[in-house]
Amino acid sequence: MLKIRKIVCTTFMTLLSVSLTLAGINGVSYADGGTVTGAVTVPLPKFKKDCVVYIENVPGNWPPTAGAQINQKGLIFIPHVLPVVANTAVEFLNHDNVLHNVFSPDKIAEKFNLGTWPPGEVKTYTFQQLGAATLLCNVHAEMEGYVVVLQNPFFAVTDENGSYTIKDVPTGSYNLLVWNKKYKGKPKQIVVNTGQSFQADFELKK
Template sequence: MRFLNEMIQIPVCTFIFIWVYAVNVSAGEIKGVVLFSPQSVKTQARQTMPRYPHGKSRELPMHGIGNTTQAVVYITGKFPDSTFSTPDTQPIMDQRDEQFIPYILPVLAGTTVNFPNNDRVYHNIFSFSKAKTFDLGKYPTKTSKKVKFDQTGVVKVYCEIHAHMNAFILVLPNPYYSVVNQDGKFSIPDVPAGTYQLKIFTGRGTESEKKIIVNDNRTTLVEFSL
């Protein structure tokens, strides 16, 4: 009888283990589109960005393909597991043609970002933002420097030598974010089921946010109008 009891219990234990594992990995997806109004695009074309904490604000031109409609969509809320691993490959904010590429770089807190200089001139990258203050000093072409971003928030990035160069690093508490593509579309996969705030950042702050519900194995569709 003891042998028969053990034979009966084995399949039951196996079934319970598989069921618990399936619950942990189940997730949904967020898909959507951002509709930029002509006025929104015009406003984004020139940013008012003071380079120094106590300096005067002034308009700095944005140039480069895609800058006028670039945006990042991300979510905030409580997650079953709040411990996230930073990516193995370090993201890059390039310096090319005297501009930062990309204009907005979203990263997970704790990530180290590379700043390669692919111009033929010197650059001196710095920021006085509350989330991260740094000054990389002057460095020549074909060299690179790194900065680790530990604190969440918006980091405004500038070049000491070229006043028209400016960009943003958006340091986020979780990896559930997406860069809006040229068609205004975005997708955030593998989001744990739950209720969240979906926010959009375009360089002028968080212009809009929506409360969303993500269900297991379902796609949540969202539309933003700016």
């Protein structure tokens, strides 16, 4: 009887440790995940950078993105494009010696307007709805940035070569999408397997 109890207990502990490993440290990293990687091509090379490649839906309740910040520095929004998980509070910082403002004309961001503030102060807006929100500054008409609000943290921003890599993606079949401020690309069906890399390239067009 004691022996059976010991076996049951050992089995339970093994299952517990396996499920903890699968859940990962913060619930985002998967020990049995795979990689999705590739590149985008666009009609104008300067738009290769700052495309967001993301998985449309990954089952689960994904926590907001930690440390999400956009700086206003040298009259530029940095980063130019910031992908976040829904319900992320993005901090807006002013690093210039002038007043800046941040507002969005987009419905998915409730057309928020954070007012005008000097360097040193921080304003925050929580993005709740999925989609892309344009950021503008009513003091400097040339300033423009984007927050792309997503369902899960399995996304990447393309570099100047148009390349991207999404790591630790849970095993499964998904829709892979791409967002660009100017061009559009067709969704791709992808299959992610443990320890493997899936290649997905996008050709963006008008």
